[in-house]
Amino acid sequence: MPRPHRPVRKNSASRGARPADTGGRATRGRRPSTPVSTDGPVLELDVERIAHGGIAVAHHEGRVVFVADAIPGERVSARVTDAAHTRFWRADTLEVLTASADRQAHVWAEASVDRAPERRAGGAEFGHIAPERQRALKAEVLTDALRRMGGVEREVEVRAVDPELAPGVRADGTGWRTRVRLQVAEDGAVGPYAARSHTVVPVASLPLAVDELADLAPLADRFQGARTIDLVAPSGADPQVIVTDESERMPRGQRPVTTEVVGDRRFAVDRDGFWQVHRGAAATLSRAVQELIDADRFDPRAANLDLYGGVGLLAAAVGDRFGETVRITSVESDERATMHAGDNLAEWVGARAVTARVDRYLASLEADAGQGERARLRDATVVLDPPRSGAGRDVVDRLAALRPRQLVYVACDPVALARDIGLLRAHGYELEELQAFDLFPNTHHVEAVARLAAIV
Template structure:
């Protein structure tokens, strides 16, 4: 911290950065400003200047508002609350929903320009639209979270963390959550004394919500996607938006090039979780599909094996993806290598992306196509650049607003060998 912390600055906000923070300048120095919108003039309090190349600041009032500014969808996160008391998790809640998607589009395009050296519109032959999930426009982007994590302060107050901190802040509402989660969430003082973390989740197989306290022993729940069901631990990973699993299933199936899909190939689902995207691919290939799902969580792999049981050629393996790929590359027979070359690889890595080592290993298998599901545009763009160095080009891309009122989005890309 430095002597500028606490200083009030009047700033002209000029752009949006990755992470949902707006950008301004003060005497030539970049200032990252929360709770602002590009085009606004705001008064912001400096919160951090330990990196002298830039400062961070929180908006405390708006001098000239954007035409896209609206009343915050989460009253507890509005400007009339001290920035240190504003809950995190709805950092775009003061921006009209359609404009949120414009800003996400801009971040996606900028990420590909900076990190993949690609003009997306030129590469794809059209501009990318950040698509809404079904029902979100009618609901103004509210009521979509089926899972919410609350933290418990020493006095027993259960609530979210304040933005960019580990301080629990009291709230009376959770407007991004489904009705079942909102009704069951133990908000307020002394709600859960003695606990530290409370997960509130509303699986699709039951009415109402359940509480998981301090990552207690997992219980198996059922999630439904279309006509298919998936077994998953209540403490395990599942998409948060109630429509996300269906949206991503459809997107993966749409992005798979059917002419490149060989029923005789060996297909991979990397970072496969409980088999959601392996099933999406299996439905395209057919009942004899040879699909391997690779996932580091043993519990998830057990569920994936059950969830994929209808495909006799499907298997789920517990392993780190990089180690599994290295072992596969070193032990595959010529016939197996041929089947991998005929195969399609789907991957859904964590927010940090697949990374260079995994991308190199994927490209070494020479698959017919790669369908990449990403929750971070910069990580995706970096990995697309690595794929390009290894002979794979971006051919198609769709983006989805599966986290309304936050800066997050999902993107699904298809990469194919450069002819």
């Protein structure tokens, strides 16, 4: 059993580069609550499908209604909360009139449809849906995005994480979050934001968190003058509760470093830096990247690249599969992450870590590479794991101009992935394989790993 930590109150001398990851960026100062109508009209709606973002779609008198906390096939009573748009409205489910066979008691009581919408905790928007149906809905969204934006007809299966890679994670999709951010209200009360709001909701439980964080969470305490409470449970270090004061500003001084373990390998990472949040995510993605690289196309002596490389997780996965002769450059804009990547990849003589924006790094390769280096780039395998917004047109254009043999693209947003696949197809790359994983159970998020190859 990990040794519990007393809350650490951070000040300007100890702040990390970025907050414990909960799917969003840090904000400076407390954000105002989002106004939500509580007196809009109540409609009876037949729910048709799930849209990107996890909101169900219905129609009322020809207008699209995006309704929260519903499942396709249900009939619900929902209150309109936003009617400002002419083409669509937004609504919250108040009562389920005809329930889906896949509706279950919400895994997080504080997010249940039984509570008033403005008091429902955010961050578990699929928690009322049976796990198998959750994965099926995510597959539908990814399949639809690939067809509409990528021009690809492909049936997708979203897999549950292998239990061997995620000890302690339960079959109902709880007990997986190793990093959780809680907000602090004006009166010092602690909790998550309400769904689709910046109102802090006090809660008595954190079922998505790994057990050691759920046990440590100071949910009944008051933190007057604090801004956020970060709960962090690295796989290679003790769990911690970290309090960030309202007065905290830019980071100064030494940043705390922790250790994450994937298989037999240890990775140094800033405690407040980016790391995959699901207990089994790093191992799952490492394995997927290893499986999707086509060994017949892989040249260990080529100018292989790991773009948006972080602390070197996926570059290490490539090295572990193909051996000590692998040549690979990990490119990351965060200087601290690059520093750790250099240490984490030190055993490979041909590995190096570069601090640079990916678009600028690719532009410099295109401008400065000699004939020999261009040939090594054409023989290369490129792994890329961009942020939620995807790589985008500029990076895709520059990458395609270098013409690497194969690309292995790790994505946490189905629409961004599909858009970039469409852009790559226009440059003569085709999608060959795709794996998708439920790395965010009880939410709408899904992770996918795709291999694309240059078609001669």
